[in-house]
Every structure is written in structure tokens, then in C-alpha cells.
Amino acid sequence: MRRKIPSTAALVSFEAAARHESFTKAAEELSLTQSAICRQIGSLEAFLSVELFRRSRRGVVLTEAGLSYSRRVATQLDAVERDTLSVMGQQDSSVIELAVVPTFGTQWLLPRLKDFQRLHPQVTVNLTNRTRPFLFADTEFDAAIYFGDAEWSGTESHRLMSENPMPVCSPTLLANAAPLSAGHIAELPLLQQTTRPYAWRQWFTSLGLDIPRDMTGPRYELFSMLAQAAMHDMGIALIPPFLIRRELNEGRLCIALDHPLPSNKAYHLMIPERKVESASLRAFRDWLVDTAQRYATETTLK
DSSP: OOOOOOOHHHHHHHHHHHHHTOHHHHHHHHTOOHHHHHHHHHHHHHHHTSOOEEEETTEEEEOHHHHHHHHHHHHHHHHHHHHHHHHHHTTTSEEEEEEEOHHHIIIIIHHHHHHHHHHOTTEEEEEEEOOSOOOGGGSOOSEEEEEEOSOOTTEEEEEEEOOOOEEEEOHHHHTTOOSOOHHHHHHSOEEEETTBTTHHHHHHHHTTOOOTTTTOSOEESSHHHHHHHHHTTSOEEEEOGGGSHHHHHTTSSEESSOOOOOOSOEEEEEEEGGGTTOHHHHHHHHHHHHHHHHHHHHHHHO
């Protein structure tokens, strides 16, 4: 069945004319004549059986239908352009589209990614934030790094590292009482992590405590948000120390009590089974797993 899609030339002409609300300016932008723009717009209106512009002696003005359609057409043309540039950019290199949990990607992966680029200059790694699992078949992602139990249907998993979050806060909140007791921590505002809703409850339970208000407090989706809130004296947060190494070293955050939250979950690299034979993905997998193992060893020895 033939698709009900106008010609690309007509859509491009319409988008330019709608953006400028001028056939003349659209013609100048596209290096066409004004009459050519008029013909393209006319053919599009005939195809749609909808008037897109009102003509007058002073020029043209978008109709309500034209305004609505122009916004949607502009969005789709932008998407086609991005996809086209992406394909053009892949001609001489291998590209990995990687979904990654944001703070891990920013604080741990990116500072080390230059090493992979040095070893594999022909491979480009693009990063996109994703905080929760998804269906690979519905996206363009080649792999993902996420925190969980590695139960992701249709994928091959590679464990990277544990999280081991600990309670942290600003030095101001600690004052002269470092380290704080668990009971004292329970009395402070507890900053909650959206994707770890039971974190504080599990932490207190690991110490044999039952705290009624362990799930109360403002919620933030990213660890980076939790860190900022903690630095601004808004409360105490459970954050993996390796994600806030700079803040700890600079004294902007302090560990309130050296008791990590035990967990069977970890950060994993997930690769769809249909892509496990990709040479570029195998190279990235081997580098990432080795880098994570070396980091875990170095951290343990310190």
C-alpha cells in the first residue's frame, strides 16, 4: 500500500515558508524562485485538501491548520536531518549508541573514556541518559549500562561494580559530631533517590533499626541532584562514594557514618544478544570490564 506522504521538496518548501511567513524569504533560503515555492506550496495544499496560507496583497499568513502542521513537519524534518548526519558520520568508523545511567556516565565513565578512544580510535561511543530498563528493539541503542540485578530479557550481562552507598552530608551539617550515629542520622532530613525508594529503609535495617520516617523526605531522580542537595545543607543522602570522589576530596561533602548499604545489585553492561558478535562492542566490553575490575582492585587496596 502506497504511503500517504507528500513530496520532500514540498515539505521543505512549506517548512521554510512557514518559518519566515514569506515565500520570498523561503525562496532565498532554498535558492529557488518565488514561483517555485508557490508551486510547491500549492501542490502540498492540493495533496492535503487543506489551505495552509492565507494570501493577501501584504503577503501570506499561516492558517490555524498551517501553523499546526508546520510545527509537526519541522520536528520531523529535524529528525530526518539528525538521522542523515548520523549515517553520514558512520562512513569511516564504528559507532556505539550507549544508554547509561546519568551520574555513573558523567562521574565515572566519561573521565576514563579517553583511554578507550586512544586504544580504539576507529570506534565512536555516543552516550544517552536512561535511568530505567527499556526494550532494545524499540530503540537505536547498541548497549546499556544500568544498575540492577542483570535480569534483562534477551541480553548478555557483564557485571562492572557494586554501588555501596554511604550516608553523606555537608561539613556544616556534621559540625563537630563526626561521625554521626545512626540514631542521629535518623533525626535529620533524609534525601531520597527516586530509583532507590527503599534505600534508607534497607540501610537502617542493616543496622538493626526500624525508623518510621525512613521513606519520607524530598525525592530526586539522580545522584548528582542528591549530592547538590546535600551540599546545600538540605539533608543527608545515601550516595556511592565513587560517584562523588571530587566532592569528598574537596571537603564539600563528608561521610557521616562509614557503613555502606549492602546490596546484591550492581552496575552492569547489557548487550542485546543479536549484537554480541559486533567487533566494536566486544572491544568496548573487554575494555570496560577490565577498567572496572582494575578500579575495584585499586579501591579495595586503598
